[in-house]
Amino acid sequence: MVATETAPAAAAASLSVKLMAPHDRARWDAFVRACPDATFFHLSGWQSVIEQSFKLKTWFYYAEQDGQIVGVLPLCEIKSRLFGHALGAMQFCVYGGVAALSDEARTLLDGAADKLARELGVGHLEYRNLVAAHPGDPAWHTKELYVTFRKAISGDDEENMNAIPRKQRAMVRKGIKLGLVGEVDDNVDRMFEAYASSVHRLGTPVFPKKYFALLKETFGDECEVRVITQNGALVAAVLSFYWRDEVVPYYGGGMPIARDVAGNDFMYWNLMQAAAARGARLFDFGRSKLGTGAYDFKKNWGFTAQHLPYEYKLYAASELPDNNPLNPKYQLFIKMWKKLPLPLANLLGPHIVRNLG
Template identity: 65%
Template sequence: MNSIAEAPEVHLHTPAATPPISIKLMQPQDAAKWDQFVLECPEASFFHRAGWQPVIERAFGHKTWFYYAEADGKIVGVLPLAEIKSALFGHSLSSLPFCVYGGVATESAAARTALNASAQALAAKLNVGHLEYRNFKATEGAEQGWQTKELYVTFRKEIDADEEKNMLAIPRKQRAMVRKGIKFELKSELDEGVDRFFHAYSTSVHRLGTPVFSKKFFRLLKGTFGKDCEVMTIVKDGRVIASVMSFYFRDEVLPYYGGGTAEARDLAGNDFMYWELMRRSCARGLKVFDFGRSKLGTGAFDFKKNWGFEPQPLHYAYQLHKSTAVPDNNPLNPKYQLFIKMWQRMPLAMANLIGPHIVKNLG
């Protein structure tokens, strides 16, 4: 759904011994080489994968521009971008909405400069309010003309090769909750579809007063990323207690969407679920458990800290174009509190019907 047939013209003068950098838009036939670069680039993440383009376009109808820098016929850098244009939540160009990490992924300073120039030229052409990079790490020079905001952190921890050491690394009170779930004889099952997951997840976010994504979105994720997108459901006597959709990238597991039914709290369903995912990941030989992004001062932040994970700040960067201030579209904003309370009182079926039309514009 690229709205521009070609990438903006960006000419980068490089030393004579250095191959010239050209910026191109990813086409379907480029997806394999794009993903190979992402797999090998230390700065890249699961959220830089080519599959996010069809997912975002088909699930939400947003326009995307997946730029790559090429030198000597090889990809040397990538920058996935998507535009969200909403009367309620503003007009943005981001890398990448619905993802916790993004921005430029490259080891080449020349490629970074060229990709940044392309993004800024596109942002100006689209007349957006702001351009956003969801950087995992601070990047040199990003402060020049950009603003940052201390709102999000991520939680990552190494997985020990010894299962028992992983259990003992969980702080005592949280470990007791995990053992409680084990005592209730909860079981985990891997699902090919998303129906049981969607039931648990939509129930959970409704309790929080948050609009839910469409079931179509989760089907697209599962279909697009295949074995690298896994649904694990926790059951008790055949009843769904909790479920989580996780992504796999290199030697990491990323539990990304998860939730529990009304029984989950009494049965320690969520606690057991994340332990079971960690246990399975340990058995697979994975090295990193990425608990994902949380906002400072939230229950999710506290929950992850209680697991013994230390928060790491995320370096999100914003370049203002038409806007005069960094966006503040998050549930902690006081202006959304009335909406949250209203949403919690709405019947679940109605919330699941309306929610996708709202959340698609939040990114």
């Protein structure tokens, strides 16, 4: 992309906002890794992953002062008849928004997002924050929809096991007794098989296999594929991200047998063990929608739900988006999707899921 510059009069003369070019990626990532507000989902690799996997348009803005990056804001455009026209944090990334070292940089990046949103004529702009960025600002709205589950873990397996509530701990021990084992794959083949089987049973379109392969290729050792087997047979699998001292299990799924052998329960315990041994001290179970089975499952592990203050700024839209599987208008689609043969669902899913971020 060609770099552009704008600088509001109120900003310091040396503070400007630009679009990331290929030669900026190394210093972009160096900033993200050092910035306390940044997350794994601010890394530059997401641009190529999202653009190549889903053919979506992205803008990676950064604020620069005296030749140094002082703030970043990755944005992605969604344009769909079913889900509307929006600009916001990277599609399929649970965290995102401005990560900056100063209020001035944050304001400048907000201004770039506002300008782009108006030029594109979107319905709304969305930031996916861990902490509210505009509290009390009437121009920004929040809604009670998503929570995240984050919990400290130690380097001691016994301590981590004992921190799991009794009923859930019994499920983990069931998987252990039934001979489940975990191993790391260098490709996404088995993980995709387990994931595709799982989401089909939930009535959700599947991501393209290419997407998972690009995640593994782009993020290398920071993206791990862990597979659970029983006597060599595939039971479950999870793709996780490692970030600073955190592990983030992000895409997981199980074969039909997983329910009978506590496959998913064992899988997350096996990941927790491996992550703790690798030095991770925070287990991020990721976001879930209120009132869903995933929400209940994570609570059963003793994790406390933390509200995610996603923020929305309305433009052409008159109300906040409601792209939620609990929304009654999507229930018929979910029921129909569950009835599709799995090979057909895997063929059609990637053409639909690009708008489901």
